[in-house]
Amino acid sequence: MLLATSDLRTDYQVLGMVKGSCMRARHLGQDIMASLRKVVGGEVQEYASLLKEAREAATEQMVAEAQQLGANAIIGIRFSTSTITTGAAEIIVYGTAVKI
Numbered sequence: 001m002l003l004a005t006s007d008l009r010t011d012y013q014v015l016g017m018v019k020g021s022c023m024r025a026r027h028l029g030q031d032i033m034a035s036l037r038k039v040v041g042g043e044v045q046e047y048a049s050l051l052k053e054a055r056e057a058a059t060e061q062m063v064a065e066a067q068q069l070g071a072n073a074i075i076g077i078r079f080s081t082s083t084i085t086t087g088a089a090e091i092i093v094y095g096t097a098v099k100i
Contacts, residue, residue, distance in 0.1 A: 001063050001066065001067070001071070001072060001073065001074065002072065002073035002074070002100070003059075003063075003073070003074050003077055003095075004073065004074070004075050004076075004077065005076065005077050005078070006075065006076070007075055007076065008073070008075055008098070008100070010100060011100075012073065012075075012098040012099060012100045013098060013099045014096060014097075014098055015066075015069040015070065015071050015096075015097040015098060015099060016069060016096070016097055017094060017095070017096055017097070018062050018063075018065040018066045018069065018071070018074060018094065018095060018096075018097045019061075019062055019065065019092065019093065019094040019095075020057070020058035020059060020060065020061030020062035020063075020064075020065065020092070020093050020094075021058055021061065021090065021091070021092045021093075022053075022054040022055075022057040022058040022061070022090070022091050023054070023084065023088065023089070023090045024050050024051075024053055024054040024057075024088065024089060024091075025050075025085075025088035047089075050089060051081070051089060051091065054089060054090070054091040055079065055091050055093070057091075058079075058091045058092065058093045059093050062074065062077075062093050062094065062095065065097070066095075066097040069097050070099060071097035071098055071099055072098075072099055072100055073097075073098050073099075073100050074095040074096065074097055074098070075095060075096050075098055076095050076096045077093060077094070077095035078093070078094055078095065079091065079092070079093050080092045080093075080094075
């Protein structure tokens, strides 16, 4: 499956919009470690891994939806993030499923 944030310079058939969404939360222990890290500075690894896992899961959902439509590529991919509560984030990814 070809994934692209831009349009393609080839002929393709548009099959429709596809999307994926994932909500992830960390447990209290990791939230405390992240708070301490914010005081001393540096990368907040607890939240970085939280967002990475959520992006991957949302992308997998989007690809599965595109495959059900018979697509072999997704173009115009965009990501959106929202914080639901402290230590929990939702990642939404969407794009246009196409058949090249």
